[in-house]
Amino acid sequence: MHEIICPHCQKAFKIDEAGYADILKQVRDSEFDEQLHERLKLAEKDKINAIELAKEKVSGDMQKAAADKDGEIQKLRAKLGASEVAQKHAVAEAMKVVEKERDALAAKLKQAKQDQKTASELANANHSNKLQETSAEKDAEIQQLKAKLSANEIVQKYAITEVVNEAEKERDKLKVGIERANLEKQLAETALKDKYETQxxxxxxxxxxxxxxKARLSTKMVGETLEQHCETEFNRIRATAFPTAYFEKDNDARTGRKGAYIFRDLDES
Known part of the structure:
Protein backbone atom coordinates (compact mmCIF):
# COMPACT_ATOMS: atom_id res chain seq x y z
CA MET A 1 0.00 0.00 0.00
CA HIS A 2 1.15 3.55 -0.76
CA GLU A 3 0.14 6.79 0.97
CA ILE A 4 -0.51 9.77 -1.27
CA ILE A 5 -1.26 13.42 -0.30
CA CYS A 6 -3.67 15.35 -2.48
CA PRO A 7 -2.08 18.60 -3.72
CA HIS A 8 -5.40 20.47 -3.50
CA CYS A 9 -6.91 19.46 -0.13
CA GLN A 10 -3.69 18.23 1.51
CA LYS A 11 -5.42 15.06 2.64
CA ALA A 12 -3.57 11.77 2.76
CA PHE A 13 -5.07 8.55 1.43
CA LYS A 14 -3.77 5.10 0.68
CA ILE A 15 -3.96 3.17 -2.59
CA ASP A 16 -2.85 -0.29 -3.64
CA GLU A 17 0.00 -1.15 -6.01
CA ALA A 18 -2.17 -1.28 -9.14
CA GLY A 19 -3.71 2.13 -8.49
CA TYR A 20 -0.34 3.63 -7.65
CA ALA A 21 1.18 2.27 -10.88
CA ASP A 22 -1.73 3.64 -12.87
CA ILE A 23 -1.31 7.14 -11.34
CA LEU A 24 2.45 7.07 -12.07
CA LYS A 25 1.74 6.07 -15.65
CA GLN A 26 -0.71 8.94 -16.11
CA VAL A 27 1.76 11.44 -14.67
CA ARG A 28 4.57 10.15 -16.87
CA ASP A 29 2.40 10.14 -20.02
CA SER A 30 1.31 13.72 -19.37
CA GLU A 31 4.89 14.91 -18.91
CA PHE A 32 6.01 13.01 -22.01
CA ASP A 33 3.25 14.57 -24.10
CA GLU A 34 4.19 18.07 -22.92
CA GLN A 35 7.87 17.51 -23.70
CA LEU A 36 7.02 16.02 -27.10
CA HIS A 37 4.76 18.98 -27.91
CA GLU A 38 7.53 21.46 -27.02
CA ARG A 39 10.07 19.57 -29.12
CA LEU A 40 7.70 19.50 -32.11
CA LYS A 41 7.22 23.25 -31.84
CA LEU A 42 10.98 23.80 -31.79
CA ALA A 43 11.47 21.46 -34.76
CA GLU A 44 8.77 23.24 -36.75
CA LYS A 45 10.36 26.61 -35.97
CA ASP A 46 13.81 25.33 -37.04
CA LYS A 47 12.31 23.96 -40.27
CA ILE A 48 10.68 27.31 -41.10
CA ASN A 49 13.95 29.15 -40.44
CA ALA A 50 15.88 26.67 -42.61
CA ILE A 51 13.37 27.09 -45.44
CA GLU A 52 13.67 30.86 -45.30
CA LEU A 53 17.47 30.65 -45.36
CA ALA A 54 17.34 28.22 -48.28
CA LYS A 55 15.01 30.52 -50.19
CA GLU A 56 17.32 33.47 -49.66
CA LYS A 57 20.33 31.41 -50.76
CA VAL A 58 18.57 30.09 -53.86
CA SER A 59 17.42 33.59 -54.78
CA GLY A 60 20.96 34.91 -54.45
CA ASP A 61 22.37 32.03 -56.48
CA MET A 62 19.77 32.57 -59.19
CA GLN A 63 20.53 36.26 -59.41
CA LYS A 64 24.24 35.53 -59.66
CA ALA A 65 23.66 32.86 -62.32
CA ALA A 66 21.43 35.24 -64.29
CA ALA A 67 24.11 37.90 -64.17
CA ASP A 68 26.73 35.41 -65.35
CA LYS A 69 24.48 34.29 -68.20
CA ASP A 70 23.84 37.88 -69.25
CA GLY A 71 27.58 38.53 -69.35
CA GLU A 72 28.19 35.37 -71.37
CA ILE A 73 25.40 36.32 -73.80
CA GLN A 74 26.94 39.74 -74.33
CA LYS A 75 30.34 38.17 -75.04
CA LEU A 76 28.79 35.73 -77.53
CA ARG A 77 26.93 38.54 -79.28
CA ALA A 78 30.16 40.50 -79.60
CA LYS A 79 31.97 37.45 -81.01
CA LEU A 80 29.08 36.81 -83.41
CA GLY A 81 29.21 40.38 -84.70
CA ALA A 82 32.95 40.13 -85.25
CA SER A 83 32.51 36.76 -86.95
CA GLU A 84 29.88 38.15 -89.33
CA VAL A 85 32.18 41.00 -90.30
CA ALA A 86 35.07 38.61 -90.88
CA GLN A 87 32.80 36.28 -92.86
CA LYS A 88 31.61 39.09 -95.11
CA HIS A 89 35.19 40.14 -95.72
CA ALA A 90 36.21 36.57 -96.52
CA VAL A 91 33.26 36.18 -98.90
CA ALA A 92 34.22 39.36 -100.70
CA GLU A 93 37.82 38.18 -101.08
CA ALA A 94 36.66 34.77 -102.28
CA MET A 95 34.32 36.39 -104.82
CA LYS A 96 37.21 38.42 -106.20
CA VAL A 97 39.32 35.27 -106.61
CA VAL A 98 36.44 33.38 -108.24
CA GLU A 99 35.68 36.23 -110.63
CA LYS A 100 39.35 36.44 -111.58
CA GLU A 101 39.50 32.70 -112.26
CA ARG A 102 36.22 32.92 -114.19
CA ASP A 103 37.56 35.64 -116.46
CA ALA A 104 40.74 33.63 -117.06
CA LEU A 105 38.73 30.52 -117.91
CA ALA A 106 36.46 32.49 -120.23
CA ALA A 107 39.49 33.80 -122.09
CA LYS A 108 40.96 30.31 -122.36
CA LEU A 109 37.62 28.95 -123.57
CA LYS A 110 37.39 31.61 -126.25
CA GLN A 111 40.92 30.84 -127.40
CA ALA A 112 40.17 27.11 -127.38
CA LYS A 113 37.08 27.62 -129.54
CA GLN A 114 39.12 29.63 -132.00
CA ASP A 115 41.83 26.98 -132.09
CA GLN A 116 39.21 24.29 -132.55
CA LYS A 117 37.64 26.13 -135.44
CA THR A 118 40.99 26.50 -137.15
CA ALA A 119 41.87 22.85 -136.52
CA SER A 120 38.47 21.76 -137.78
CA GLU A 121 38.91 23.62 -141.04
CA LEU A 122 42.35 22.11 -141.48
CA ALA A 123 41.09 18.67 -140.54
CA ASN A 124 38.26 18.87 -143.06
CA ALA A 125 40.76 19.51 -145.83
CA ASN A 126 42.96 16.60 -144.73
CA HIS A 127 39.97 14.41 -144.06
CA SER A 128 38.77 14.63 -147.64
CA ASN A 129 42.07 13.24 -148.92
CA LYS A 130 42.26 10.58 -146.25
CA LEU A 131 38.66 9.62 -146.89
CA GLN A 132 39.41 8.90 -150.52
CA GLU A 133 42.44 6.81 -149.58
CA THR A 134 40.47 4.97 -146.92
CA SER A 135 37.64 4.30 -149.35
CA ALA A 136 40.02 2.69 -151.83
CA GLU A 137 41.56 0.57 -149.08
CA LYS A 138 38.13 -0.51 -147.87
CA ASP A 139 37.07 -1.47 -151.40
CA ALA A 140 40.17 -3.63 -151.78
CA GLU A 141 39.58 -5.21 -148.38
CA ILE A 142 35.95 -5.92 -149.31
CA GLN A 143 37.05 -7.67 -152.49
CA GLN A 144 39.52 -9.80 -150.52
CA LEU A 145 36.86 -10.71 -147.99
CA LYS A 146 34.42 -11.65 -150.75
CA ALA A 147 37.05 -13.90 -152.32
CA LYS A 148 37.78 -15.55 -148.96
CA LEU A 149 34.06 -15.96 -148.30
CA SER A 150 33.54 -17.61 -151.69
CA ALA A 151 36.44 -20.00 -151.04
CA ASN A 152 35.09 -20.80 -147.58
CA GLU A 153 31.66 -21.53 -149.03
CA ILE A 154 33.20 -23.97 -151.52
CA VAL A 155 35.19 -25.72 -148.78
CA GLN A 156 32.12 -25.83 -146.56
CA LYS A 157 29.96 -27.33 -149.32
CA TYR A 158 32.61 -29.97 -149.99
CA ALA A 159 32.85 -30.81 -146.30
CA ILE A 160 29.06 -31.05 -146.03
CA THR A 161 28.98 -33.36 -149.05
CA GLU A 162 31.60 -35.61 -147.45
CA VAL A 163 29.70 -35.71 -144.17
CA VAL A 164 26.43 -36.52 -145.97
CA ASN A 165 28.10 -39.33 -147.92
CA GLU A 166 29.57 -40.82 -144.74
CA ALA A 167 26.20 -40.56 -143.02
CA GLU A 168 24.45 -42.28 -145.94
CA LYS A 169 27.04 -45.08 -145.91
CA GLU A 170 26.59 -45.54 -142.18
CA ARG A 171 22.82 -45.48 -142.62
CA ASP A 172 22.95 -48.16 -145.34
CA LYS A 173 25.25 -50.28 -143.18
CA LEU A 174 22.89 -50.00 -140.23
CA LYS A 175 19.93 -50.79 -142.47
CA VAL A 176 21.62 -53.97 -143.73
CA GLY A 177 22.51 -54.94 -140.17
CA ILE A 178 18.92 -54.42 -139.03
CA GLU A 179 17.57 -56.51 -141.92
CA ARG A 180 20.07 -59.27 -141.14
CA ALA A 181 19.14 -59.19 -137.45
CA ASN A 182 15.44 -59.40 -138.33
CA LEU A 183 16.13 -62.36 -140.63
CA GLU A 184 18.17 -64.15 -137.96
CA LYS A 185 15.40 -63.46 -135.46
CA GLN A 186 12.79 -64.93 -137.79
CA LEU A 187 14.96 -68.00 -138.44
CA ALA A 188 15.52 -68.49 -134.71
CA GLU A 189 11.81 -68.14 -134.01
CA THR A 190 11.01 -70.62 -136.79
CA ALA A 191 13.60 -73.13 -135.51
CA LEU A 192 12.32 -72.76 -131.95
CA LYS A 193 8.74 -73.18 -133.12
CA ASP A 194 9.65 -76.32 -135.11
CA LYS A 195 11.53 -77.71 -132.11
CA TYR A 196 8.58 -77.27 -129.77
CA GLU A 197 6.15 -78.60 -132.35
CA THR A 198 8.34 -81.71 -132.73
CA GLN A 199 8.47 -82.13 -128.95
CA LYS A 214 -2.95 -99.48 -121.08
CA ALA A 215 -5.91 -100.51 -123.19
CA ARG A 216 -4.19 -103.71 -124.26
CA LEU A 217 -2.98 -104.68 -120.80
CA SER A 218 -5.58 -106.50 -118.72
CA THR A 219 -5.55 -106.93 -114.97
CA LYS A 220 -4.15 -110.42 -115.34
CA MET A 221 -1.34 -109.27 -117.57
CA VAL A 222 -0.44 -106.54 -115.10
CA GLY A 223 -0.35 -109.08 -112.26
CA GLU A 224 1.77 -111.54 -114.21
CA THR A 225 4.16 -108.82 -115.18
CA LEU A 226 4.51 -107.81 -111.52
CA GLU A 227 5.07 -111.44 -110.48
CA GLN A 228 7.78 -111.88 -113.10
CA HIS A 229 9.46 -108.71 -111.91
CA CYS A 230 9.41 -109.88 -108.29
CA GLU A 231 10.78 -113.30 -109.26
CA THR A 232 13.58 -111.74 -111.25
CA GLU A 233 14.58 -109.46 -108.39
CA PHE A 234 14.40 -112.34 -105.87
CA ASN A 235 16.60 -114.60 -107.98
CA ARG A 236 19.09 -111.75 -108.40
CA ILE A 237 19.77 -111.53 -104.65
CA ARG A 238 18.83 -115.07 -103.63
CA ALA A 239 22.38 -116.48 -103.50
CA THR A 240 23.50 -113.92 -100.94
CA ALA A 241 20.34 -112.98 -99.05
CA PHE A 242 18.13 -116.09 -99.21
CA PRO A 243 20.29 -119.15 -100.03
CA THR A 244 17.70 -121.67 -98.70
CA ALA A 245 14.56 -119.88 -99.81
CA TYR A 246 12.42 -120.22 -102.91
CA PHE A 247 10.00 -117.86 -104.61
CA GLU A 248 8.10 -119.67 -107.36
CA LYS A 249 4.70 -120.59 -108.68
CA ASP A 250 2.80 -123.39 -107.04
CA ASN A 251 1.61 -125.06 -110.26
CA ASP A 252 -0.82 -127.99 -110.20
CA ALA A 253 0.60 -130.68 -112.52
CA ARG A 254 -2.60 -132.70 -112.51
CA THR A 255 -4.85 -130.00 -113.81
CA GLY A 256 -2.19 -127.89 -115.52
CA ARG A 257 -3.49 -124.79 -113.73
CA LYS A 258 -0.97 -122.16 -112.77
CA GLY A 259 -0.89 -121.42 -109.10
CA ALA A 260 0.16 -118.37 -107.15
CA TYR A 261 3.70 -117.43 -106.29
CA ILE A 262 4.77 -118.80 -102.89
CA PHE A 263 7.80 -117.88 -100.79
CA ARG A 264 9.43 -120.88 -99.01
CA ASP A 265 12.39 -120.67 -96.66
CA LEU A 266 13.87 -124.11 -95.77
CA ASP A 267 15.82 -124.91 -92.65
CA GLU A 268 19.48 -125.70 -93.33
CA SER A 269 19.34 -128.78 -91.05
Missing part, protein backbone atom coordinates in the same frame (compact mmCIF):
# COMPACT_ATOMS: atom_id res chain seq x y z
CA UNK A 200 4.70 -81.75 -128.76
CA UNK A 201 4.24 -84.36 -131.50
CA UNK A 202 6.62 -86.77 -129.73
CA UNK A 203 4.76 -86.27 -126.47
CA UNK A 204 1.43 -86.86 -128.20
CA UNK A 205 2.81 -90.06 -129.76
CA UNK A 206 4.07 -91.24 -126.35
CA UNK A 207 0.70 -90.49 -124.78
CA UNK A 208 -1.06 -92.42 -127.54
CA UNK A 209 1.37 -95.33 -127.10
CA UNK A 210 0.82 -95.46 -123.35
CA UNK A 211 -2.92 -95.22 -123.79
CA UNK A 212 -2.80 -98.10 -126.29
CA UNK A 213 -0.61 -100.15 -123.95
Missing amino acids: LKDRDHEIDRLRDM
Whole structure:
Protein backbone atom coordinates (compact mmCIF):
# COMPACT_ATOMS: atom_id res chain seq x y z
CA MET A 1 0.00 0.00 0.00
CA HIS A 2 1.15 3.55 -0.76
CA GLU A 3 0.14 6.79 0.97
CA ILE A 4 -0.51 9.77 -1.27
CA ILE A 5 -1.26 13.42 -0.30
CA CYS A 6 -3.67 15.35 -2.48
CA PRO A 7 -2.08 18.60 -3.72
CA HIS A 8 -5.40 20.47 -3.50
CA CYS A 9 -6.91 19.46 -0.13
CA GLN A 10 -3.69 18.23 1.51
CA LYS A 11 -5.42 15.06 2.64
CA ALA A 12 -3.57 11.77 2.76
CA PHE A 13 -5.07 8.55 1.43
CA LYS A 14 -3.77 5.10 0.68
CA ILE A 15 -3.96 3.17 -2.59
CA ASP A 16 -2.85 -0.29 -3.64
CA GLU A 17 0.00 -1.15 -6.01
CA ALA A 18 -2.17 -1.28 -9.14
CA GLY A 19 -3.71 2.13 -8.49
CA TYR A 20 -0.34 3.63 -7.65
CA ALA A 21 1.18 2.27 -10.88
CA ASP A 22 -1.73 3.64 -12.87
CA ILE A 23 -1.31 7.14 -11.34
CA LEU A 24 2.45 7.07 -12.07
CA LYS A 25 1.74 6.07 -15.65
CA GLN A 26 -0.71 8.94 -16.11
CA VAL A 27 1.76 11.44 -14.67
CA ARG A 28 4.57 10.15 -16.87
CA ASP A 29 2.40 10.14 -20.02
CA SER A 30 1.31 13.72 -19.37
CA GLU A 31 4.89 14.91 -18.91
CA PHE A 32 6.01 13.01 -22.01
CA ASP A 33 3.25 14.57 -24.10
CA GLU A 34 4.19 18.07 -22.92
CA GLN A 35 7.87 17.51 -23.70
CA LEU A 36 7.02 16.02 -27.10
CA HIS A 37 4.76 18.98 -27.91
CA GLU A 38 7.53 21.46 -27.02
CA ARG A 39 10.07 19.57 -29.12
CA LEU A 40 7.70 19.50 -32.11
CA LYS A 41 7.22 23.25 -31.84
CA LEU A 42 10.98 23.80 -31.79
CA ALA A 43 11.47 21.46 -34.76
CA GLU A 44 8.77 23.24 -36.75
CA LYS A 45 10.36 26.61 -35.97
CA ASP A 46 13.81 25.33 -37.04
CA LYS A 47 12.31 23.96 -40.27
CA ILE A 48 10.68 27.31 -41.10
CA ASN A 49 13.95 29.15 -40.44
CA ALA A 50 15.88 26.67 -42.61
CA ILE A 51 13.37 27.09 -45.44
CA GLU A 52 13.67 30.86 -45.30
CA LEU A 53 17.47 30.65 -45.36
CA ALA A 54 17.34 28.22 -48.28
CA LYS A 55 15.01 30.52 -50.19
CA GLU A 56 17.32 33.47 -49.66
CA LYS A 57 20.33 31.41 -50.76
CA VAL A 58 18.57 30.09 -53.86
CA SER A 59 17.42 33.59 -54.78
CA GLY A 60 20.96 34.91 -54.45
CA ASP A 61 22.37 32.03 -56.48
CA MET A 62 19.77 32.57 -59.19
CA GLN A 63 20.53 36.26 -59.41
CA LYS A 64 24.24 35.53 -59.66
CA ALA A 65 23.66 32.86 -62.32
CA ALA A 66 21.43 35.24 -64.29
CA ALA A 67 24.11 37.90 -64.17
CA ASP A 68 26.73 35.41 -65.35
CA LYS A 69 24.48 34.29 -68.20
CA ASP A 70 23.84 37.88 -69.25
CA GLY A 71 27.58 38.53 -69.35
CA GLU A 72 28.19 35.37 -71.37
CA ILE A 73 25.40 36.32 -73.80
CA GLN A 74 26.94 39.74 -74.33
CA LYS A 75 30.34 38.17 -75.04
CA LEU A 76 28.79 35.73 -77.53
CA ARG A 77 26.93 38.54 -79.28
CA ALA A 78 30.16 40.50 -79.60
CA LYS A 79 31.97 37.45 -81.01
CA LEU A 80 29.08 36.81 -83.41
CA GLY A 81 29.21 40.38 -84.70
CA ALA A 82 32.95 40.13 -85.25
CA SER A 83 32.51 36.76 -86.95
CA GLU A 84 29.88 38.15 -89.33
CA VAL A 85 32.18 41.00 -90.30
CA ALA A 86 35.07 38.61 -90.88
CA GLN A 87 32.80 36.28 -92.86
CA LYS A 88 31.61 39.09 -95.11
CA HIS A 89 35.19 40.14 -95.72
CA ALA A 90 36.21 36.57 -96.52
CA VAL A 91 33.26 36.18 -98.90
CA ALA A 92 34.22 39.36 -100.70
CA GLU A 93 37.82 38.18 -101.08
CA ALA A 94 36.66 34.77 -102.28
CA MET A 95 34.32 36.39 -104.82
CA LYS A 96 37.21 38.42 -106.20
CA VAL A 97 39.32 35.27 -106.61
CA VAL A 98 36.44 33.38 -108.24
CA GLU A 99 35.68 36.23 -110.63
CA LYS A 100 39.35 36.44 -111.58
CA GLU A 101 39.50 32.70 -112.26
CA ARG A 102 36.22 32.92 -114.19
CA ASP A 103 37.56 35.64 -116.46
CA ALA A 104 40.74 33.63 -117.06
CA LEU A 105 38.73 30.52 -117.91
CA ALA A 106 36.46 32.49 -120.23
CA ALA A 107 39.49 33.80 -122.09
CA LYS A 108 40.96 30.31 -122.36
CA LEU A 109 37.62 28.95 -123.57
CA LYS A 110 37.39 31.61 -126.25
CA GLN A 111 40.92 30.84 -127.40
CA ALA A 112 40.17 27.11 -127.38
CA LYS A 113 37.08 27.62 -129.54
CA GLN A 114 39.12 29.63 -132.00
CA ASP A 115 41.83 26.98 -132.09
CA GLN A 116 39.21 24.29 -132.55
CA LYS A 117 37.64 26.13 -135.44
CA THR A 118 40.99 26.50 -137.15
CA ALA A 119 41.87 22.85 -136.52
CA SER A 120 38.47 21.76 -137.78
CA GLU A 121 38.91 23.62 -141.04
CA LEU A 122 42.35 22.11 -141.48
CA ALA A 123 41.09 18.67 -140.54
CA ASN A 124 38.26 18.87 -143.06
CA ALA A 125 40.76 19.51 -145.83
CA ASN A 126 42.96 16.60 -144.73
CA HIS A 127 39.97 14.41 -144.06
CA SER A 128 38.77 14.63 -147.64
CA ASN A 129 42.07 13.24 -148.92
CA LYS A 130 42.26 10.58 -146.25
CA LEU A 131 38.66 9.62 -146.89
CA GLN A 132 39.41 8.90 -150.52
CA GLU A 133 42.44 6.81 -149.58
CA THR A 134 40.47 4.97 -146.92
CA SER A 135 37.64 4.30 -149.35
CA ALA A 136 40.02 2.69 -151.83
CA GLU A 137 41.56 0.57 -149.08
CA LYS A 138 38.13 -0.51 -147.87
CA ASP A 139 37.07 -1.47 -151.40
CA ALA A 140 40.17 -3.63 -151.78
CA GLU A 141 39.58 -5.21 -148.38
CA ILE A 142 35.95 -5.92 -149.31
CA GLN A 143 37.05 -7.67 -152.49
CA GLN A 144 39.52 -9.80 -150.52
CA LEU A 145 36.86 -10.71 -147.99
CA LYS A 146 34.42 -11.65 -150.75
CA ALA A 147 37.05 -13.90 -152.32
CA LYS A 148 37.78 -15.55 -148.96
CA LEU A 149 34.06 -15.96 -148.30
CA SER A 150 33.54 -17.61 -151.69
CA ALA A 151 36.44 -20.00 -151.04
CA ASN A 152 35.09 -20.80 -147.58
CA GLU A 153 31.66 -21.53 -149.03
CA ILE A 154 33.20 -23.97 -151.52
CA VAL A 155 35.19 -25.72 -148.78
CA GLN A 156 32.12 -25.83 -146.56
CA LYS A 157 29.96 -27.33 -149.32
CA TYR A 158 32.61 -29.97 -149.99
CA ALA A 159 32.85 -30.81 -146.30
CA ILE A 160 29.06 -31.05 -146.03
CA THR A 161 28.98 -33.36 -149.05
CA GLU A 162 31.60 -35.61 -147.45
CA VAL A 163 29.70 -35.71 -144.17
CA VAL A 164 26.43 -36.52 -145.97
CA ASN A 165 28.10 -39.33 -147.92
CA GLU A 166 29.57 -40.82 -144.74
CA ALA A 167 26.20 -40.56 -143.02
CA GLU A 168 24.45 -42.28 -145.94
CA LYS A 169 27.04 -45.08 -145.91
CA GLU A 170 26.59 -45.54 -142.18
CA ARG A 171 22.82 -45.48 -142.62
CA ASP A 172 22.95 -48.16 -145.34
CA LYS A 173 25.25 -50.28 -143.18
CA LEU A 174 22.89 -50.00 -140.23
CA LYS A 175 19.93 -50.79 -142.47
CA VAL A 176 21.62 -53.97 -143.73
CA GLY A 177 22.51 -54.94 -140.17
CA ILE A 178 18.92 -54.42 -139.03
CA GLU A 179 17.57 -56.51 -141.92
CA ARG A 180 20.07 -59.27 -141.14
CA ALA A 181 19.14 -59.19 -137.45
CA ASN A 182 15.44 -59.40 -138.33
CA LEU A 183 16.13 -62.36 -140.63
CA GLU A 184 18.17 -64.15 -137.96
CA LYS A 185 15.40 -63.46 -135.46
CA GLN A 186 12.79 -64.93 -137.79
CA LEU A 187 14.96 -68.00 -138.44
CA ALA A 188 15.52 -68.49 -134.71
CA GLU A 189 11.81 -68.14 -134.01
CA THR A 190 11.01 -70.62 -136.79
CA ALA A 191 13.60 -73.13 -135.51
CA LEU A 192 12.32 -72.76 -131.95
CA LYS A 193 8.74 -73.18 -133.12
CA ASP A 194 9.65 -76.32 -135.11
CA LYS A 195 11.53 -77.71 -132.11
CA TYR A 196 8.58 -77.27 -129.77
CA GLU A 197 6.15 -78.60 -132.35
CA THR A 198 8.34 -81.71 -132.73
CA GLN A 199 8.47 -82.13 -128.95
CA LEU A 200 4.70 -81.75 -128.76
CA LYS A 201 4.24 -84.36 -131.50
CA ASP A 202 6.62 -86.77 -129.73
CA ARG A 203 4.76 -86.27 -126.47
CA ASP A 204 1.43 -86.86 -128.20
CA HIS A 205 2.81 -90.06 -129.76
CA GLU A 206 4.07 -91.24 -126.35
CA ILE A 207 0.70 -90.49 -124.78
CA ASP A 208 -1.06 -92.42 -127.54
CA ARG A 209 1.37 -95.33 -127.10
CA LEU A 210 0.82 -95.46 -123.35
CA ARG A 211 -2.92 -95.22 -123.79
CA ASP A 212 -2.80 -98.10 -126.29
CA MET A 213 -0.61 -100.15 -123.95
CA LYS A 214 -2.95 -99.48 -121.08
CA ALA A 215 -5.91 -100.51 -123.19
CA ARG A 216 -4.19 -103.71 -124.26
CA LEU A 217 -2.98 -104.68 -120.80
CA SER A 218 -5.58 -106.50 -118.72
CA THR A 219 -5.55 -106.93 -114.97
CA LYS A 220 -4.15 -110.42 -115.34
CA MET A 221 -1.34 -109.27 -117.57
CA VAL A 222 -0.44 -106.54 -115.10
CA GLY A 223 -0.35 -109.08 -112.26
CA GLU A 224 1.77 -111.54 -114.21
CA THR A 225 4.16 -108.82 -115.18
CA LEU A 226 4.51 -107.81 -111.52
CA GLU A 227 5.07 -111.44 -110.48
CA GLN A 228 7.78 -111.88 -113.10
CA HIS A 229 9.46 -108.71 -111.91
CA CYS A 230 9.41 -109.88 -108.29
CA GLU A 231 10.78 -113.30 -109.26
CA THR A 232 13.58 -111.74 -111.25
CA GLU A 233 14.58 -109.46 -108.39
CA PHE A 234 14.40 -112.34 -105.87
CA ASN A 235 16.60 -114.60 -107.98
CA ARG A 236 19.09 -111.75 -108.40
CA ILE A 237 19.77 -111.53 -104.65
CA ARG A 238 18.83 -115.07 -103.63
CA ALA A 239 22.38 -116.48 -103.50
CA THR A 240 23.50 -113.92 -100.94
CA ALA A 241 20.34 -112.98 -99.05
CA PHE A 242 18.13 -116.09 -99.21
CA PRO A 243 20.29 -119.15 -100.03
CA THR A 244 17.70 -121.67 -98.70
CA ALA A 245 14.56 -119.88 -99.81
CA TYR A 246 12.42 -120.22 -102.91
CA PHE A 247 10.00 -117.86 -104.61
CA GLU A 248 8.10 -119.67 -107.36
CA LYS A 249 4.70 -120.59 -108.68
CA ASP A 250 2.80 -123.39 -107.04
CA ASN A 251 1.61 -125.06 -110.26
CA ASP A 252 -0.82 -127.99 -110.20
CA ALA A 253 0.60 -130.68 -112.52
CA ARG A 254 -2.60 -132.70 -112.51
CA THR A 255 -4.85 -130.00 -113.81
CA GLY A 256 -2.19 -127.89 -115.52
CA ARG A 257 -3.49 -124.79 -113.73
CA LYS A 258 -0.97 -122.16 -112.77
CA GLY A 259 -0.89 -121.42 -109.10
CA ALA A 260 0.16 -118.37 -107.15
CA TYR A 261 3.70 -117.43 -106.29
CA ILE A 262 4.77 -118.80 -102.89
CA PHE A 263 7.80 -117.88 -100.79
CA ARG A 264 9.43 -120.88 -99.01
CA ASP A 265 12.39 -120.67 -96.66
CA LEU A 266 13.87 -124.11 -95.77
CA ASP A 267 15.82 -124.91 -92.65
CA GLU A 268 19.48 -125.70 -93.33
CA SER A 269 19.34 -128.78 -91.05
